[in-house]
Amino acid sequence: MDIKFSAEDLAFRDEVRDFFASEYKEVAGIESSDYKAAIISWQKKLHAKGWVAPGWPTEYGGTDWTVTQKFIYETERGLAGIPDVVPFGLKMVAPVIYTFGNEEQKARFLPRILSSEDWWCQGYSEPGAGSDLAALSTTADYAGDNYIVNGRKIWTTFAQYADWIFCLVRTSKGMRKQQGISFLLIDMKTPGITVKPIVSIDGKHSLNEVLFEDVLVPTENLIGEQDKGWTYAKALLAHERTGMAEVADSTRMLDALKQRASVEVNGGKSMIDDPVFQMRLSDIEMELMALEYTELRVFASMAAGGMPGPESSLLKIKGTEITQAIQELQLQLAAYYGGALPGDVDAQQLGHDYAFEARGKYMYGRAATIYGGSNEVQRNVIAKAVLGL
Numbered sequence: 001m002d003i004k005f006s007a008e009d010l011a012f013r014d015e016v017r018d019f020f021a022s023e024y025k026e027v028a029g030i031e032s033s034d035y036k037a038a039i040i041s042w043q044k045k046l047h048a049k050g051w052v053a054p055g056w057p058t059e060y061g062g063t064d065w066t067v068t069q070k071f072i073y074e075t076e077r078g079l080a081g082i083p084d085v086v087p088f089g090l091k092m093v094a095p096v097i098y099t100f101g102n103e104e105q106k107a108r109f110l111p112r113i114l115s116s117e118d119w120w121c122q123g124y125s126e127p128g129a130g131s132d133l134a135a136l137s138t139t140a141d142y143a144g145d146n147y148i149v150n151g152r153k154i155w156t157t158f159a160q161y162a163d164w165i166f167c168l169v170r171t172s173k174g175m176r177k178q179q180g181i182s183f184l185l186i187d188m189k190t191p192g193i194t195v196k197p198i199v200s201i202d203g204k205h206s207l208n209e210v211l212f213e214d215v216l217v218p219t220e221n222l223i224g225e226q227d228k229g230w231t232y233a234k235a236l237l238a239h240e241r242t243g244m245a246e247v248a249d250s251t252r253m254l255d256a257l258k259q260r261a262s263v264e265v266n267g268g269k270s271m272i273d274d275p276v277f278q279m280r281l282s283d284i285e286m287e288l289m290a291l292e293y294t295e296l297r298v299f300a301s302m303a304a305g306g307m308p309g310p311e312s313s314l315l316k317i318k319g320t321e322i323t324q325a326i327q328e329l330q331l332q333l334a335a336y337y338g339g340a341l342p343g344d345v346d347a348q349q350l351g352h353d354y355a356f357e358a359r360g361k362y363m364y365g366r367a368a369t370i371y372g373g374s375n376e377v378q379r380n381v382i383a384k385a386v387l388g389l
């Protein structure tokens, strides 16, 4: 496989690097009250540069980048440790709106998503409908100019910040559970909506329950046709699953891990000298290299005009497993330095600092194999689509 970049591509890579280096300021964690403002401020910078929505068609404000340029951009972002844009507006609902929405909806919502005026969240999952999403039971009863929505959504990331939520709702009972589902855009300020926080195992608040009690939603907020929402929902999930390999992010994390593991304590020893640690590290590096080449093959086929198929499930499974394996090593590293010889205060402080950082990432990281469609479900997709089982 020829993976050499052209001179234009290399010039583009330098431009991306320079922009990130000069414009990006680290965004504080989600427990910080400034988190939303900081993310919006960064997205507005990307928007001003014309880079906030590389995946959109140019007529709506996307870039006209080639597949290779998109690949370079994502790689540089990951290597620089810059968080991806919040996906719910830019990467999830926007493609549904520009593909299936009417002209009024496109004119009303897309510019505000592009400029980060509106923060969106995703109302798909319910207490009885996660992997089996079509089992959802939140109802929307047609009543003249409005739908009346009643029900409960769960695991709604960043609902506490959101101006809008896109929801799958049941508008009728079909022969199959996939029938009778509709796709509604709902203003979070509408009376009858309650957001209840869920604090996750890392002690942070990004998840929520969203309750709907006789919420009036104008029928003009329906995307496409009533009862055809499953088609639009599936299109959105395909967008959600691409880009979950996170090769560049994992590469950066591995480099940092190796650097940290090289610090000497315990009478001149460092963790990088430990044969068991070395073995685990090289296992992960090999897996990551294999994933990188798989991702490049997917990009090469997209550059040749192909569409990502079940490969995106493969990238999601391996990408999340590798991230979790690195997070486990980060914790082991913290334990190694934290348990340094008595009296080695510097090493213990190092262990403490590493542990503080690694613990939160490890704990939230458990969720990566669940959200965006669990890895077990992705394996089912591969079994059906590739193995024909």
Ligand SMILES: Cc1cc2nc3c(=O)[nH]c(=O)nc-3n(C[C@H](O)[C@H](O)[C@H](O)COP(=O)(O)OP(=O)(O)OC[C@H]3O[C@@H](n4cnc5c(N)ncnc54)[C@H](O)[C@@H]3O)c2cc1C
Residues within 6 Å of the ligand: 121, 122, 123, 124, 125, 127, 129, 130, 131, 132, 154, 155, 156, 157, 158, 207, 367, 370, 371, 372, 373, 374, 375, 376, 377, 380
């Ligand atoms: C951090 C986080 C953020 C999230 N953010 C959002 C959000 O913003 N909006 C939103 O709508 N949802 C969100 N979700 C929900 C997420 O999409 C669901 O958790 C996911 O789809 C799994 O559904 P479930 O939790 O109901 O688990 P279940 O579907 O009940 O699954 C439980 C277990 O059974 C396994 N399983 C289920 N079915 C099968 C099968 N057919 N074959 C083999 N194994 C199976 C699963 O893999 C899993 O291990 C989020 C979840 C997490 C953890």
